[in-house]
Amino acid sequence: MQKFFLLFFLTQLNSLVSAAELHIELHTQDNQAMPNAVIYLTPTKALSPSTPHSVAIMDQIDRQFSPHILVVQKDSQIRFPNSDSIKHHVYSFSPAKTFELQLYRGLDANPLLFSKTGIVELGCNIHDWMLGYVLVVDTPYFAKTNRQGQTQFDLVEGEYRLNIWHPRIKANSKNLEQIIVVNGDTSLHFQLDQALLPDVNQYEAVPADVNDYE
Amino acid sequence: MKKVLALFAASFAFTSGLQAAEINVLVQANYVNADQQASWYAGDTGILAYSHSGANIQQAVLDVSDSFSSGLSYEVVANYYPLGEQNIGLSQALLSYKPLSQDTVRWRARAGLFYPAMSLENTAQGWLSPYSYTQSAINSWLGEELRIAGLEMTLFSPGRVRNSAFSWELHGGLFKGNDPMGAMLTWRGFAMHDRQSLYNEQIPMAAYPSVTGAYRLNHPAYVEPFHEFDGRLGFYVGAHLEYYKQSSVRYYYYDNQADPNQLNAQRIYGWRTRFHSLAMQHQFSANTRAVAQWMSGDTVMGKRYVAADFDAWYILLSHTLGPHRLSARFDKFEVTEDDVFPWDWNDSHGEALTLAWRYDFNAQWQFGLEQHFNRNYAASRLSLKQDPQIEQQQSMAVLQYRWSY
Secondary structure, eight states, X not given: OHHHHHHHHHHHHHHHHHEEEEEEEEEOTTSOBOTTOEEEEEESSOOOOOOOOSEEEOEEETTEEESSEEEEETTEEEEOOOOXXXXXXXXXXXXXXXXXXXXXXXXXXXXXXXXXXXXXXXXXXXXXXXXXXXXEESSSEEEEOOTTSEEEEEEESEEEEEEEEOTTSOTTOTTSEEEEEEOSSEEEEEEOSSOOOOOOGGGGOOOTXXXXXX | OHHHHHHHHHHHHHHHHHHHSEEEEEEEEEEEEOOSSXXXXXXSOBSBSOOSOXXXXXXXXXXXXXXXXXXXXXXXXXXXXSSSSOOEEEEEEEEEEOOOOOXXXXXXXXXXXXXXXXXXXXXXXXXXXXXXXXXXXXXXXXXXXXXXXXXXXXXXXXXXGGTOSEEEEEEEEEEEOOTTTTHHHHHTOOOBOOOOOOTTOOEEOOOOHHHHOTTTTOOOSEEOTTOOOSOOOEEEEEEEEEETTTEEEEEEXXXXXXXXXXXXXXXXXXXXXXXEEEEEXXXXXXXXXXXXXXXXXXXXXXXXXXXXXXXXXXXXXXXXXXXXXXXXXXXXXXXXXXXXXXXXXXXXXXXEXXXXXEEESSSSEEEEXXXXXXXXXXXXXXXXXXXXXXXXXXXXXXXXEEEEO
């Protein structure tokens, strides 16, 4: 029994000692804060497998996907409700998850399982301007940068593979994937080496009085 | 017993099919303070549809639609109008096909009875206007005399898939029918209303002596705009360009290719009608927009027995303030005759101002008020010993109920 307590104490101590905060700041090539970019950290040593239990939500509100970018851990379930009073026809051709869903108004479709990592690009066959992303990652450590281009993680010290993703970041930009070592509280700053792809975010601002028959 | 079971199974399949269908019902009840000049529905020459003050069902629309994962969908729009010769019928019935695609240039198609998407005013369900009750001269006429019974193919490229602010669409349509289109426009002139013609409907008009006289054109005092007389295909082409969802431009060219020398036993003629339509919309802010449309064309019947050029435009401003929508539209329209018979007077022109306020109580109920003024001239009134130049006014209060299943 004593042995067990000792072990328990040591484990707790160990985890207390090795916990660290990681601050990340991301800037564009022209030194602007880069908001809404996905940062995810995969431990280079294998994690004990964890299956996500909660069901994530990708909603359709005012003829837009909400959120625009949803990050989930592999093997997550995602529910696609329809908060609009009209019908949507959601689809994806992405290899990570190919599907189509007829979202009748007021009807709730069953959640879908996302069991492959990768980028899933969502469209609506009725509203061609609708575009959304699901990024499926093989780690529980993921976040999106805030307006200041910042985010933070509470992590166990160690070595991680850090990835940065956003639809406007060119895939051939440097340093989108790199190995970092977290040893005590750490602050990292990254700057993109290439200009962003064109900003077409105005598609997210469909005026409230645009009619569905236009 | 087997038959009964089969019938039961079939009816179950039908109802479960309908369960997935979307059913939209819209009813507008109004009180109209009508102008004293009676309308073509009363065999007279006014250009507003109502001839008497009173309460009416203005619109009663049943819209049934469904879509399938294959990209196939259908829509049927049935209307009830107390006004007019035929009270119940279809205004649209079409099948659409829009396959799922990840290409930057995609295609889709429509077949059946429908409107080309040339109006940026008639964007509410059932081809109604979300702005005013009395529609622009251009779209009142299109709702009255134009309907495509045919096939439309569209190539389109949504800007978002190309990371571009611009989206475009190219439309091409082929159709049968619609040969007598242009008759109402020429003889009565442009009018302003929201009474869409039902398929194969007869539209009455005043008995102009030059039209109905036995030794004149000997044409009935009505028009049936959807006939096919000559077996020729009509066509239209259209192009849309859109900047985000903020600005859009739509150009169409329509030609019914009717043989103007064909006529049926009722002595209804084919009218060769061609026109250009250019529609624009700009969103100044999330709540304020301008919509405009310009149209120019010509029509000819017989060996230039009746021929006319027509031009019209409108500009509409609309502003939403929470549940309120305020709209104002100015219309100008003109028909100029250019034919061989000096005794058939078809020049007409006019201008109009329409002001509307619509208030949404909730998703089901809406209330609105509209005031309309026009000043218009029709030379054909002289043949009925009327003053060719008149001014008309119409006030309207409308309660609208929408129900969706």
